Amino acid sequence: MTKVSVIIPAYNVESYIGRCLTSTVNQSLKEIEIIVINDGSTDNTLNVINKFCSLDNRIKVIDSKNNGVSAARNYGLSRSTGKYIFYIDADDWIETNALKEMYEVAEENNADIVIANAYIDYDNGKLVPYIDGKLTCDEPLKDFLIGNIRPSVSTKLYRRDLFTYNNIRHFEKIRIGEDLLVNFFLILHAKKIIKIEKFFLHYIQRQKSAIHSYQESMYDIYIVLDKIEKFLKENNLYEKYKNEFFYLKYMHTYYYRVVLSPNINSTHKYFYKRWIKEKDCYLGNNYLLEFLMKEKYINRVIEKLYRTNYFLGLTVGILKENIKKFIK
Incomplete structure (x- = not known):
């Protein structure tokens, strides 16, 4: 049985995807599948992915045109078979016990969403804590709207049924705020959310897009x-x-x-x-x-x-x- 489906959109990340995949295949939880969506990369990203794929049969590769991160996540979601979903960007990485600990907490508590913390990693080696999932009341949606639950999808483990039963998909035409929107609906429908005080994700701080493109997408x-x-x-x-x-x-x-x-x-x-x-x-x-x-x-x-x-x-x-x- 596949316990967790890890979904990794990848676009022109030849210098980072190896570290991300290494941290994923080395997870202490072995019953996982790793779905990598090559989102129309024009560099050596696909070759790096294929090398990992030849060494680990848990890795599935979807090679697509460049349709954006939300479309890539939807491709991965439609191909997933795990009981839970975990998203990670191809330039980030996770600690070895991340999936095992989040999965066990989800199972023990019958949770729809498990939230953990992260670090923001800077080039100079500085780590800045990124705290997610401060639950202050019995209404997680309220905590989400006031920022206690962050909009990031990469600090959370989701029960896959939360997507399928409620017909929730990532919004493909939105470039800024897509995580905010999909998490609004996921948290709205979640019956139980658990927060654990562990730092699992390493979010790499780097310039991901051209300034002009970013400014245009901000209106979204x-x-x-x-x-x-x-x-x-x-x-x-x-x-x-x-x-x-x-x-x-x-x-x-x-x-x-x-x-x-x-x-x-x-x-x-x-x-x-x-x-x-x-x-x-x-x-x-x-x-x-x-x-x-x-x-x-x-x-x-x-x-x-x-x-x-x-x-x-x-x-x-x-x-x-x-x-x-x-x-x-």
Whole structure:
């Protein structure tokens, strides 16, 4: 019996895929299948995958045109046979006991989702903890909307039935925020979620895409949020989760992309202008007030300056970033 299906989308990662596959085939849990989707790579990625495939018959290779990470995950999901699903990006890697420990916790607790922590690995060897799955109440969806459960799919083990029974698939036309959207529906339908305080995933910090392409795809976050808002309204959940939803929207369209990202470009200003038009919706939101009270003083100052004038906030934000670079 296949206990876990590991799904790995791979696009032009010849320098990284070997480390990822090594960490996967060496898992202490042996009853796994490894589904690698070569997403139209133009470098030596497919050759590296095939070498691993010739040495381990648990590896299945899907060679496809470049359709994006969500389509690749859907290909892998449709070919999977494991009781659980684990996603990992081809430039990341996992600790040897990751799948065994997450699988055993899922089985012992009859859980639909098991969440673990990760490290962000930098080129200089620095490891920054990435904490996921802070469960503060009996409503995981609320914890998800306020950021206690992170949108990443790679820190989670999912029961495959959660996808198949609820007809959940990855959204293929969305480039930024696709993990946020699919996790919204998975967490909504999950009957039991367990968090374990282990660090299993190593998320490699590197430049993954061209700046221009990334800036264009950033607008997709509004599609994601519109879909979530529409679902909440159509299912009579909007009033119940309204404050949590607006906190989610504030963080992903204004705080992360304007306050913490001082870039002189049309994308930055577009996000700012949209927030200004909607800012009255955020007045009195207790989640926002609590969050800002705990934030660093300089970030609170920049946030307030943006509320007054775009160029004041931008100027101080750029100054802050330049000082950080100078110190480094």
